[in-house]
Amino acid sequence: MKPLQHIPLLQILFLAQVYSVVSPQKAPRIITLVETVDALLDHNATFICEVDSNPPADISWTRNNEPIYYYDSRYITKANGQMLIIPNVREADSGEYCCIANNWVGQPAKSCGALQLKMKPQIKRHPSNITLLLDSKAVLPCVTLGYPKPDITWIKDEHMIKLSDRVSILDYGALKIHNLRKEDAGQYRCVARNSFGIAFSRPVTIEVQAPAKILRVPHGKKVPFGTKVSLECNATGNPIPTITWLEDGNTISGASVEETLVGDVTLSVLHVEVKKPALYTCLATNHHSGGANTVKATAHVTVSGTYIQSGPV
Ligand SMILES: *[C@@H]1O[C@H](CO)[C@@H](O)[C@H](O)[C@H]1NC(C)=O
Ligand SMILES: *[C@@H]1O[C@H](CO)[C@@H](O)[C@H](O)[C@H]1NC(C)=O
Numbered sequence: 001m002k003p004l005q006h007i008p009l010l011q012i013l014f015l016a017q018v019y020s021v022v023s024p025q026k027a028p029r030i031i032t033l034v035e036t037v038d039a040l041l042d043h044n045a046t047f048i049c050e051v052d053s054n055p056p057a058d059i060s061w062t063r064n065n066e067p068i069y070y071y072d073s074r075y076i077t078k079a080n081g082q083m084l085i086i087p088n089v090r091e092a093d094s095g096e097y098c099c100i101a102n103n104w105v106g107q108p109a110k111s112c113g114a115l116q117l118k119m120k121p122q123i124k125r126h127p128s129n130i131t132l133l134l135d136s137k138a139v140l141p142c143v144t145l146g147y148p149k150p151d152i153t154w155i156k157d158e159h160m161i162k163l164s165d166r167v168s169i170l171d172y173g174a175l176k177i178h179n180l181r182k183e184d185a186g187q188y189r190c191v192a193r194n195s196f197g198i199a200f201s202r203p204v205t206i207e208v209q210a211p212a213k214i215l216r217v218p219h220g221k222k223v224p225f226g227t228k229v230s231l232e233c234n235a236t237g238n239p240i241p242t243i244t245w246l247e248d249g250n251t252i253s254g255a256s257v258e259e260t261l262v263g264d265v266t267l268s269v270l271h272v273e274v275k276k277p278a279l280y281t282c283l284a285t286n287h288h289s290g291g292a293n294t295v296k297a298t299a300h301v302t303v304s305g306t307y308i309q310s311g312p313v
């Protein structure tokens with residue numbers, strides 16, 4: 001007699017005993033309730049619903065009250081349906097999962113739990129460096145991933161940004177600044193935070209450009225023939241403007257120009273010996289993201305006393 005032949009018989013006997021002798025028929029009872037599962041994206045989530053029942057219950061599952069069919073390849077069931085495995089959890093898997101045990105003796109039993117996705121924040125789209133003109137509008141994007149949905153804040157030069165009528169954070173995390181000011185220039189990064197962690201975007205700079213502007217205009221003078229005069233002109237802007245001088249609309253020869261840079265102001269001083277009345281023009285030019293920009297200021301220099309028009313002899 002081979003021992004193997006006896007095994008099925010033993011099993012049948014054992015099962016018969018369990019069902020008919022040891023335990024009488026009874027409605028299913030869930031002894032391990034379905035619990036809420038926090039699942040990391042791309043990890044497996046497992047729901048357990050341990051059932052005590054005689055005869056054994058049929059165990060089925062639902063997601064958001066829709067039945068999960070046994071042939072649905074999205075799910076794996078084990079232990080006669082007492083275990084539901086969702087491999088490689090995705091965003092769309094979150095929801096309420098219930099197990100229902102029915103053996104047609106009394107009422108079916110039901111237990112539910114939620115699948116909550118948990119995911120540390122990630123920056124999906126970083127902001128990038130921008131160069132804009134004064135008074136324009138800046139928008140720095142910050143697209144994030146994470147569950148729960150991360151809260152977005154922004155920091156500028158390592159300080160938390162103060163929100164105002166002019167500076168706001170849009171629903172999708174972008175930073176919007178209206179009417180850019182000089183002091184908005186700096187380094188920015190967005191910060192995404194949820195209960196599982198924190199993520200920082202790359203730091204990006206906002207450069208605020210300003211068209212050239214003349215602050216100090218040269219003043220007209222009336223001086224004796226041969227006098228050396230100095231005309232001053234200063235200008236600011238971003239990029240810092242260059243200053244050039246014209247005499248009656250032409251480039252000047254035989255004059256010297258002294259230029260100094262103080263902060264973001266270029267000061268230019270034209271030294272010229274007055275031999276005839278002339279119109280001097282200070283031109284300040286810079287090239288910014290909006291194009292080139294030239295502004296000018298003029299001064300008349302006249303000769304006092306007797307003045308003899310020089311000309312061909
Ligand atoms: C997730 O489930 C799949 C399929 O059952 C299995 O191959 C894999 O090893 C599981 N991964 C983890 C991290 O448990
Ligand atoms: C942004 O600007 C900073 C300096 O202002 C520079 O170091 C960095 O490389 C720039 N980033 C990109 C993506 O161009």
Ligand SMILES: *[C@@H]1O[C@H](CO)[C@@H](O)[C@H](O)[C@H]1NC(C)=O
Pocket residue numbers: 215216217234235262265266267
């Ligand atoms: C430029 O001109 C303005 C107006 O005259 C003056 O207040 C300022 O001090 C000047 N700056 C320089 C660097 O010359």
